[in-house]
Amino acid sequence: MSFDLRNILGDFVTIFFPKECACCGCALKYQEKYICIACDFHLPYTNFHTYSDNDTARQLWGKASIEEACSFLLLQKGSRVERLIYQIKYNNQPFLAEYFGYQYGLKLLQSELYVGLSAIVPIPLHASKLRKRGYNQSTYFGRGLSRAMHIPLQEDLLLRKRATMTQTGKDRLARYENVEDIFTCKQISLAQDAHILLVDDVLTTGATIVSGALGLQESLGCKVSVATLARAQ
Template identity: 50%
Template sequence: MMNNQFSQYLSDFLALFFPEICAGCGHVLVRQEKQLCTSCLFHLPITNFHLDLNNQVARQLWGKFPFENATAMLLLKKETRVERILYQIKYANRPQLAYFLGRQYGETLVKSLVFTNVDVIIPIPLHKKKLKKRGYNQSFYLAKGIGMALSKPVLEHGLIRVGESVSQTKKSRLERYDNVQNVFLCADGHSLKGKRVLLVDDVLTTGATLTAAAEQLIAAGCTISVLTLARA
């Protein structure tokens, strides 16, 4: 009891000088809040795509590669809290924010029984140079949160990024597909054969990256489902 009280006092003392900031709005978090304030959590544009097999993500990926289910947790628009959250995850050294949101969404998926039949979760990998520069792979932390909620293993190195693609931000749709051709390699196709794989990435834009990654897993004999934190 005394240890718990001391820990709380220490936490409160440190918060005076190093307060935790909400990734969505920048306001200081109160004691019970983690990563996002109550207001930002309440106003997140949750898609509920997992309840609709013909949702926007699924329709966007139709014809690119075969998959069982596809979903995204949030809708991404410019100059919104979701854009700020994604920036914090990728560029402000907040991987635990990705884990937090992954676990939140995973708990929603458990309740609906969607994606609970997957065998393993595989995040889209970063190239080793970008991983070294950033220090972490945000998609891996997102996958960890989902895996914790779904009680499914996360295979961090199920895919390897063997080619270094440049930023997709200012490329056309066709250029995005060319940019990620042959950049992924399935690390152990033999052990993955016949597995239902949940492929996880942070953002869906054109689907080029997910398509290139999924093709490698499908060639190894996997059945694919797709989950992203946001859809642009």
């Protein structure tokens, strides 16, 4: 009788060191990968990718020329999504962003709004913050989208020129001033009708996304759409 030694060892380790759900912290059961069935059922998925007139798009109207915009989840204080974002950003679990990026990419493939995309570009971290954290969670989110949608990920197309102070605690105006003109682009040749999907982990005021979109448009003359893992309420 054949057996898989790796699966047996994995089950043995799980008994003594159970994996936790990234959203609620409960022990994951057999075949639950990163989140438990209950959390997956109760997560506030937005379905923003199915229509243009959604809250994420409205938040960006008049600030930059955005073709389409969507967010996968709604983020509220003390919620499952807040714990998920914390795990991704501060607990060294960027693979969660890639996992959810892949899931969202499968949904975007079914939408008539996100067709003809040329590349996926993540909002970059400044080099100093990247060294400190060790990874860019937005890049991982973009990788998941890229795998699902079969669209190339351009990790280094958009560059952050200077480090900025944290956006936490700043009002809306201060957030926009803090990230004004902080991005530049590599000068590459793009098709005349190039359409870039700009991605980030969380949309709050939209200041960072707007600055990134303007940087891409001014440097490359491309169309820009937006996708984020979550939108803060």
